[in-house]
Amino acid sequence: MVGGRLRQAWDLMKAVWHTDSNPAGLDKALNDLRTQSPTPVFWLFGKTQTGKTTIIHHLTGAEEAAIGNGFRPCTKTSREYPFPTPDAPLLKFLDTRGLDEPGYDPDADIAAFDSQAHVMIVTAKIRDLAQGNVREGLKKIRAVNSRRPVILVLTCLHEVYPQQQHPQPYPFAEVGAHAINPDVQRLIEEHAKAFDGMFDVIVPIDITKPEEGFDAPTYGGDHLKQTLLKYLPQAYRQSLARTDHLTEKLKDLHQEHAGPIILGYTSLAGTAGALPIPLVDLVLLPAIQTRMVYHLARIYGQELTAVRFLELAGSLGLGILARTAVRQVAKLIPGVGSAAGATLAAASTFALGKAFCLYYEEVHEGHVPDAAKLKSYYHEQLTEAHRQWNRPG
Template sequence: MWKRWRDRWTGQPMSDEEFRREQRRILDRAPVPLLWLLGKTGSGKTSIVRFLTGADQAEIGNGFQPQTRTSQLYDFPDVEAPLVRFVDTRGLGEKDYDPAEDLQQFDQRANVIVVTVRVMDQALAEVIEPLRRIRHTRPDRPVLLVLTCLHEAYPQQQHPVEDPFRDQPIPETVSEQLRRSLQRQHERFEGLVDRIVPIDLTPPEEGFIDPEFGGDRLRETLLELLPVAYRQTLLALEDSVRSLHQLHERRAMPYVISYSAMAATAAAVPLPWVDIPVVTALQAHLVYRLGKVYQQPIGAKTFLEMAAPIGGRLLVRQAVRGVLKFVPWVGMAANATLAYAYTFGLGKACCWYFGRLRAGDAPTADELQEIWQSELTRAARYWKQQHKSGAPE
């Protein structure tokens, strides 16, 4: 214990093992929402994971052959720096699969339950029965019903151009078949779910012009349902990833956000300077991680190049932050803000730097510093914007 204190006061770098232990502690406190996807096999659970994260690792099946053969915890973007966690359970109703064990295991941990049902599917005993039990154990936990595969109600036709579900839960403009089936699903899940969102995420290869029909509504509804603490990460993810088209940046951004959030969590400790080694270690890890995403080996040379304009100042600034902590509550809030903003700015600047390196030119130190400055201001604004509703949780 004393050693830890001493190390922190003297600003000694952490060992890898120490860092991992610290990281686990942070993650326990960090607001990483756990979404539990529950539904029959082929009802589109994995498609939703893919849509929400943009990750292409999640494999989507052909409908008749169960694709998710084991229930899995899916951390996005990865286990060490998760932003969102999904439990993708094996499809209910699959031959020779008894979901009892999985249900019990995930029931304890999930923050939000997303039930997926094909809109025209009426054989739902296998979904309703476990859902009833789950709902009974924790009635306050939000449950979202996602009605998928709308196209099955209008075979060989495109989705409506105007999203009719924006205004009415059961719109009058859709076909009678769809309307009646929707009605039936609403009746069936009455009292079992909090919100119902009809979507269709059938990929464009199948011939659909809009492969994310109703996707916006799904995101919005999820955000509304998520407890406030969890909302931020999803919002940040959505905002930052959506506008990006470059593949590497798309992949990198979840890490930047995740490490920034962890830094903020680590820094929200009402003791001065304690967090300096942790935040520094997190930032160093982020740089390494980004180097991997951009396939740029981080050697001593690269690190020195980056440390000159960014790293030196970081250490100075963090010393200042440490002083702020003596004023307990203000210090904590400001502290978390700064840790978030610094990490975020560093991440963005790294992305830019690595991007340029990949493109073949080495940016000068001044350029890098300029970028970092502007990203830092943006990050601070970003943080404030997200927390304008009140003090951070």
């Protein structure tokens, strides 16, 4: 039985290298995992030019051009952006357009998005009080699901006090903590009155490009993240929190792109590892990790064959299949195996991705990667990732 599973895992790993082929059942299995993975889904709702793409850029660190190209149509008036990749999404953004025009009907978007979205982010420029179309659409969406949190994000604060820096410290995190510009306060109150009964909290922000000269170009951005964490369901908070914690460590351009890829596949691997069925992720986990490494190789402009993959894995002393087999035995222990399997699957996938990034960086610098250094780095990352994945949500 185990020997058959090992052969099946190896066949899947070999098939992954051929981008024009899909191993039988693999895509369906991975799609099932994606539906089970704790991927936060944010529904962005507001007029054009109100800062929706800027919010995505702030939350993910992705380039705005990449965000624009990454959206794909869903309905006539909506689209979705899985970050960083549709194969292994870490976060997902749903965007409704056309709210500037009269006659918007939210029925199609409700049918497409209502079962997916965990939090709605409604955006409006603070000085733009003409939000009738937005309110009418939001009212219908809210009537269908009044329990889903709605965060009203007011943007472009600097337009209220031109040629001035933002007041510090940020005065909107605690009620009555600091004095607020009276014109800003008046506009906030007017928006609150206009959207009465349709939102849970207001978050004023002003995220600008560095060249615009503001001392705080991400003004209110941290408060928005904390608010999203507060209103997300418990099971989904760690995905957003870890995105912030781990991507801040990424240094160069390659790692900037590789980091979200690693986190996306890590989340997928953790879901596979949590399945309480012995020997299931013996097939899935190697396929997930192999696909991740292939994706990383493309980011670094490297050609990676199956043989080269195994050589590199061997130099790291990973023993991927052996580790998976040990984890399968742990799953036979009631109440213990699934949690341990999820943590080890996630941590080992994250560490593997980071180790391969180090390998590619060494190659780019003209060095022959040192096996001992790679192995040591892998185990450092494994220890750190294991600690992070064991933290309470």
